[in-house]
Amino acid sequence: MKNLKNIFLAFLTIVLPILASAQYCNTFHTKYCPPSDNGMYTLNGQSKSALFSKGQTSELNVIVYKGQDYRISLCFDQTLGSQITFKVYETKKVKVEKVIETKTMEDEYQKDENGELAVDEWGAYIPTGNQVEVVNKETITVVEKQKTLLYDNSQDGFATELEFSVETTRRLIFEVSIPGSASGSATKSKLMKSSDMGCVGILVEHMLTPIQGFKGTGF
């Protein structure tokens, strides 16, 4: 009984700090990702923070709308290193025609001297008693996910900010990769040290694309 009580207390002692760190991660982007100085930008609801470990790659799928400017700001715990890879992909569903081959074994029938299928007195085809492999081809349309790389911060000095205007609405993937690998033993790949983990935040801000130049009929 005393042991059970000790285990329960120990369990509480473990779980509470982990829960606390998970909650800390949830709002990481609002606390640690620097917002734009431009007052026109507003917080976008697609911002997200999560707990990452070394060697992990995760993706955030977002929608960016035509006619808006976006600013993406990345922030992360120092435990994860100083060079975190941030890539932007466009993702879209594309319809692709595929030829599906199916092989079946079918009865072989006798042929006459002209190469036509021979028939008996009842008009039925005459089996040879052998079977032959028949290949059937069917064309079907499938929907595939296509990814196109648009930006890689490793080609941009590991920049942690990206600002752009959108001319056509797109589904984008923000992919974050933490360098290194978890230092847990190979046999315990799902176990890792606290020092291998940290929070990553992606702050997304948006505004209507400012109209440049003079607008109106003019005189």
Added chain:
Amino acid sequence: MKKRNILVVTLLAVSPYLMYTSCSDDKPQEDVNVEQVEEVVKERNESFYQIPAPDEMFSFIKNSGLTYNKSLINSPQKSSTYSTPMEQTLIFGVYSADLAYTASYEEFNESIKYFATVQKLAESIGISGAFNEELMNNIKNNLDKPEQLLANSNDSYFSVIEYLEENEQGNKLGIIASAGWIETVYIVANSIDYKKNSDALQRLADQKLTLDNLMLYLEKYGEDENVKELMVWLKELEQTFDALSEENTTSSGISLKKNEGGKMVLGGGSSVVMTKDQFTTVKSKINEIRAKIVK
């Protein structure tokens, strides 16, 4: 074996204290212990699917010149007629979108009513914790500032998302986000006439892409009976959106590069196109789904 388990548990129990005290003047041997203790975490290569909040749409359509139409939103007086948890969760999403709509158009008195309705429903569906003291004080202090309406509306929406994520209620968040999105699309579809190339029509057509994200988000919680039911409705809408074609806007493919002015621009590639018949079909389907929610 039992002794070994207790030893492991004890080591794990001690570790958080060691972590928090590692910056103090403790002896170095204790830091070594920190590195020896391992925490169990899930394998975490994940994909997250996000849905734009309703305000993003309403700010845009207001800017496009569409006028406010009170008859399109669900009356707060009906809020007490929704009794089951699923009905209340769905209608919470609807009222959240209506709040964003009234706030975007700076309809001060209406916004106050919708805010009170959303807050009351939050209690019914067990997420009143999202409306914490700091948020409530902030809203109360800004009640006389119409220009703060949208910020207040957004703060409460984001607070709900944060609360549900923290409490691992992704299924409930999915239902609320879906209902909010349905209400948003309903308001836009019923605010415009078919006019080829209009900005608002294009934004409506673009919801084909948003619906993709929404469905992928909901699939994660597909085991939940309520989510399953909602996905059946949305699948029908997805089929109508799937009929919309995508046409290339330029001869070049999509790119994210600097323009002549040095500004990064995401351009090229394809754009969703909606015909008049497709507009009518989408509008009809969204009206049908919305009617199932608001009743």
